[in-house]
Amino acid sequence: MLEMSHEEFESMVADGLDSLHDDMLEQLDNVIFLVEDRPIDGSDILGVYEGFSLAERGVYGYGEEPDRIILFRENLLQHCGDRDELVQEIRVTLVHEIAHFYGITEQRIHELGWG
Numbered sequence: 786m787l788e789m790s791h792e793e794f795e796s797m798v799a800d801g802l803d804s805l806h807d808d809m810l811e812q813l814d815n816v817i818f819l820v821e822d823r824p825i826d827g828s829d830i831l832g833v834y835e836g837f838s839l840a841e842r843g844v845y846g847y848g849e850e851p852d853r854i855i856l857f858r859e860n861l862l863q864h865c866g867d868r869d870e871l872v873q874e875i876r877v878t879l880v881h882e883i884a885h886f887y888g889i890t891e892q893r894i895h896e897l898g899w900g
Contacts, residue, residue: 787862787871794858795820801875809883812839816852816886818879822859831864832856832878834885841888854882 789797798820802810816836824830836852856878865871884894 787865787868789858789862789871791820791822791858794862797872797875798856798879801872801879804876805879805883809880813883813886815849816854819853819855820858821855823857824860829860829864830857831860831874832882834882836886838886838888852886854879854886856882 798818802818824833833855834852835855837849856875861871861874861878865874880894881891884891889897
């Protein structure tokens with residue numbers, strides 16, 4: 786398993802966000818990005834989107850808690866064989882979780898060239 790400090794991993798996530806297309810990020814509203822070590826349920830998922838997708842925002846009111854995109858550091862480190870693979874997997878995970886915000890299917894993600 787790769788080893789990396791929480792701070793270094795967060796920096797890699799920030800770099801991953803910086804590498805994404807501007808059009809992918811432009812409508813993100815009231816969304817925060819977090820890094821946690823592992824999911825509470827102990828599963829092996831790499832990331833998760835928690836909140837209301839853009840398509841569901843009709844029920845989304847003023848003062849709502851921010852939606853959350855969480856990347857799971859230990860799962861990503863365990864999943865990747867080296868640093869280059871980790872950089873790529875962080876980016877792919879960010880893209881997939883942001884796509885959930887937009888309500889985009891896996892097939893559409895690939896059609897858009899986001900995955």
